[in-house]
Amino acid sequence: MVRYKAIIMYDGSNFNGFQRQPNGRTVQEELEKLLTKMADGNPVMVHGSGRTDARVHALGQVIHFDFPYERPLERMRFALDTQSPEDIAVREVELVDENFHARYLVTEKTYQFKVDIGKPRSPFRRHYASYYPYPLDLDLIRRALPDLLGTHDFTSFCASGSSVEEKVRTIHEASLAVNEAGDQLTFTFRGDGFLYKMIRILVGTLLKIGNGRMAADSIPLILAAKNRNLAGPTAHPEGLYLVEVRYDGVKGIDHLAANE
Amino acid sequence: MVRYKAIIMYDGSNFNGFQRQPNGRTVQEELEKLLTKMADGNPVMVHGSGRTDARVHALGQVIHFDFPYERPLERMRFALDTQSPEDIAVREVELVDENFHARYLVTEKTYQFKVDIGKPRSPFRRHYASYYPYPLDLDLIRRALPDLLGTHDFTSFCASGSSVEEKVRTIHEASLAVNEAGDQLTFTFRGDGFLYKMIRILVGTLLKIGNGRMAADSIPLILAAKNRNLAGPTAHPEGLYLVEVRYDGVKGIDHLAANE
Structure with missing residues (x-):
């Protein structure tokens, strides 16, 4: 398992917010679906820096997830960006230490x-x-x-x-x-x-x-x-x-x- | 009958173009529906400076139409703007001579x-x-x-x-x-x-x-x-x-x- 951090953008218009919900399409769910597919069906959980509400946008939301395979960073970014729905874009991907956590370690938000x-x-x-x-x-x-x-x-x-x-x-x-x-x-x-x-x-x-x-x-x-x-x-x-x-x-x- | 000229904007994303079509939502049809309602059911025809294709946008499309009542211009603009769908906005309305024609008299387009x-x-x-x-x-x-x-x-x-x-x-x-x-x-x-x-x-x-x-x-x-x-x-x-x-x-x- 390797831990990836990613910076993502999304147009919140057609999302019921970032966080997985019983009802409605969410950013977290879309990314987890894609990553799980990319991980050959091994379930991948996505952790965001925090939730955003329905219709709220992101230019620089940060997520982390653990992935079974280490991939070249640009290949990983490109795969995530192009295979995710068109209202989500992936700006950057990097490998991070297993202690990194997108939510708990935030020092500043804009x-x-x-x-x-x-x-x-x-x-x-x-x-x-x-x-x-x-x-x-x-x-x-x-x-x-x-x-x-x-x-x-x-x-x-x-x-x-x-x-x-x-x-x-x-x-x-x-x-x-x-x-x-x-x-x-x-x-x-x-x-x-x-x-x-x-x-x-x-x-x-x-x-x-x-x-x-x-x-x-x-x-x-x-x-x-x-x-x-x-x-x-x-x-x-x-x-x-x-x-x-x-x-x-x-x-x-x-x-x-x-x-x- | 008085002839109005109007400058309109529209987000073309959810339109099948400007011009009335057998299928799909169009700008012309939406405006004609609204104007006919505002004219107490007297059918109003809208003439544009030209058609725009599906998904094409307008910041300054010009239309003209004949209307049974003369209304104060800002009241007319406000009524059209606020009662039209939210992907259409009405920037300006003016009264024009009955010889004005939005399509035939165009001298320049940008x-x-x-x-x-x-x-x-x-x-x-x-x-x-x-x-x-x-x-x-x-x-x-x-x-x-x-x-x-x-x-x-x-x-x-x-x-x-x-x-x-x-x-x-x-x-x-x-x-x-x-x-x-x-x-x-x-x-x-x-x-x-x-x-x-x-x-x-x-x-x-x-x-x-x-x-x-x-x-x-x-x-x-x-x-x-x-x-x-x-x-x-x-x-x-x-x-x-x-x-x-x-x-x-x-x-x-x-x-x-x-x-x-």
């Missing part, structure tokens, strides 16, 4: 959230950005963003029903960019981890601030209250992208260390 | 063709760019492009089976751009009109030149031969976008003239 603010809504972005047709003062959003940086208890920005007990997370980057045409926003959030639906609730709150229905200095009060009801609504999943997952300084992962 | 040259193929572009995984020397393509400019008989670049007899067209722009990431090409073609599948055959030929399988100075010979078999293959429809349609200096169209 997400982006795209908002179509054009008029009319672009048919081309309908699955790839959330649409926001209301007035927005981007300066109000830019004033609020720095209040998210640093280490906080993000209970107020976590969907109820989450089973995670520890809700303290550290955010290193929270930024907003506008495209040249001025009709699409991109929020970037980078941190040591994010709670269930946290990015989408952050964006829903920031848009409410930009729309003037919530004060630009609300974030510290919302954080302090530890109450989901004080934050804004949950933005739609189609705007969300898992962009990058890092495993800095993880011991025993020679292949990774050599690449950095 | 098309773009996008080619995904990244590795791996992006799942996000699979419906929005044609994929070309082979080596390309873009300088060879850039050397060939100017040979398309000007007035030529484009018989060699017209799909067989076309019923159009006059195959002389004038091309004003034929250019190539590469995105910042270096993984997507955009060809732009602007001219007084294009033959059936002409842009796709032009792109198929230019890619063959870029790949070194056809000489960079082949275009004049292919044009002179008036033989479809000498040109390259027809590129896939999902890379093609109708970007703009112009009606410069058309008499009797006061509303248009006032806008330019």
Whole structure:
């Protein structure tokens, strides 16, 4: 058995999320089906850096799996990429130490959230950005963003029903960019981890601030209250992208260390 | 009766082209269904600047139709935009003279063709760019492009089976751009009109030149031969976008003239 790490992209539009489910097509299931076939029927389990919800996209999801045969890396990548469904692509494959784990050893994740603010809504972005047709003062959003940086208890920005007990997370980057045409926003959030639906609730709150229905200095009060009801609504999943997952300084992962 | 001109966008992925067909969903049919409903059941016919094939997209297709009621323009645009299917958007609506005709009075059309040259193929572009995984020397393509400019008989670049007899067209722009990431090409073609599948055959030929399988100075010979078999293959429809349609200096169209 050898352990492979892979960086994959997927268009989440036609998936019921990353994680295997009793109902609906999932990324994990598609990859496990393919890898099991490639392993001559020996069942292969795929472990992701974390789940993504239905319709959420990934540019840099990381997975690992144990495979019975060692294959040249580019041959392995090409086989996985071309034999997987066309809404999944495989960017990189590397061999990793048996101690590597795609979920447990994550040190940093980056997400982006795209908002179509054009008029009319672009048919081309309908699955790839959330649409926001209301007035927005981007300066109000830019004033609020720095209040998210640093280490906080993000209970107020976590969907109820989450089973995670520890809700303290550290955010290193929270930024907003506008495209040249001025009709699409991109929020970037980078941190040591994010709670269930946290990015989408952050964006829903920031848009409410930009729309003037919530004060630009609300974030510290919302954080302090530890109450989901004080934050804004949950933005739609189609705007969300898992962009990058890092495993800095993880011991025993020679292949990774050599690449950095 | 009043005549409206509208500029529309559509994601062609789930359409069997623009023009009404016995089988399959089309843009024309969807718009006629909606307009007929908005006209209280009086049948409304939609005329496009030209057909687009199945899976071909439009950023600026132009249509006209006669409607029994005069409505404020933004109200008309909003109604059409929000009540049409989500893969159609309505950018602009204006009132035009009864002599305006979306097809007969076209003076210039602009098309773009996008080619995904990244590795791996992006799942996000699979419906929005044609994929070309082979080596390309873009300088060879850039050397060939100017040979398309000007007035030529484009018989060699017209799909067989076309019923159009006059195959002389004038091309004003034929250019190539590469995105910042270096993984997507955009060809732009602007001219007084294009033959059936002409842009796709032009792109198929230019890619063959870029790949070194056809000489960079082949275009004049292919044009002179008036033989479809000498040109390259027809590129896939999902890379093609109708970007703009112009009606410069058309008499009797006061509303248009006032806008330019």
